[in-house]
Amino acid sequence: MLTDTHTHLYYETDEEKLTLLMQRCLDNQVTRLFLPNVDIASIAQVDSLVNKYPDHCFAMAGLHPCEVREDYEEVLDQICESIVDRQIYAIGEIGIDLHWDKTTLEIQKTAFREQINWAKDLDLPIVIHCREAFDEIFEVLDAEKDEKLRGIFHCFTGNLEQANRAIALGFYLGIGGVVTYKKSGLDEVLKDVLLSRIVLETDSPYLAPVPFRGKPNESSYLVYIAEKLSEIYQVSVEEIAKVTTANSVSIFNI
Known part of the structure; x- marks a missing residue:
């Protein structure tokens, strides 16, 4: 059983295509999918x-x-109001992105802090989007650190120092298709990271793994990420599935 801890599979609006996407997931034993919303419209x-x-x-x-x-x-x-009537398992995806627009940094930080506080109030994990903003993310996390702060660094692509810092703060690393890219260097980083701190994700429809790089991603492709981790950790795909799914259960409490 594989767990995709981060997928936007709901972006597919064609019902027939969506049914097929889900069927391919189940056929590939990807039976747990965690769906982050990104704005108001995506809640529905x-x-x-x-x-x-x-x-x-x-x-x-x-x-x-x-x-x-x-x-x-x-x-x-x-x-926040929508949360009252919904069963949710994390606050996400939230964080800081300085790739597209650096002018919004201060309000990004404010929004990030507020949503961290939601998670603490609800005793939920957070799922962090961090793009070109590790220093800024860690600044906020260091200030907010307590026994309730926990979650996943979604789409982790940092170096070993950043990995260890995230783990020390109580976070797991979300590993996706980037780990299959030859020049990413992520495989070398993970050799020094315990599998017990890793979860799998696709971030579909983005960042498709090899051999689908450059094409739309889907959650069924999680098997290719699991196979790459099997090579890195020198264990079976079944063991990768077992440990990473157990990690996801620990995080999301389901």
Whole structure:
């Protein structure tokens, strides 16, 4: 049994295509999918997929840092209000992204802190989006560190020092398709990271693993990421599935 701890499979709006995407997941033993929302509109999309596949799909709630704009306070209020009537398993995806727009850094930080506090109040993990912003992310996390702060560094692509710092703060590393890319260097980093601190993800429809790199990603491709980790850790794919799924259960409590 494989667990995709981060997928936007709900972006597919064609019902027939979505059914086939889910069927390919189940055929490949990808039976647990965690769905982060990114804005207000995606809440309904996430909930729709969860309602269709309640035994396989699990919701998160959060505001993606790239969606933090001038009206972010109002948007956060609406997302927070939605949580009252929904079963969610994490606050995410949240964080800081300085790839596209550095001018919003301060409000990104503010939104990040507020959502961390949601997670603490609800005793939930957070799922962190970090792009070109490790220093800024760690600045916030160091200030917020306590026994309730925990979660996943989604799409981790950092170096060993950053990996160890994240783990020391109580986080797991979300490993996706990038680990299959020849020049990523992530495989070398993971050789010094315990498998007990790793979870798998696809971030579909983005970052498809080899041999599908450059094409739309899907959660069924998680098997290729598991196979790469099997090479790195020199254990069977079954062991990778067992340990990483157990890690996901520990994080999400389901």
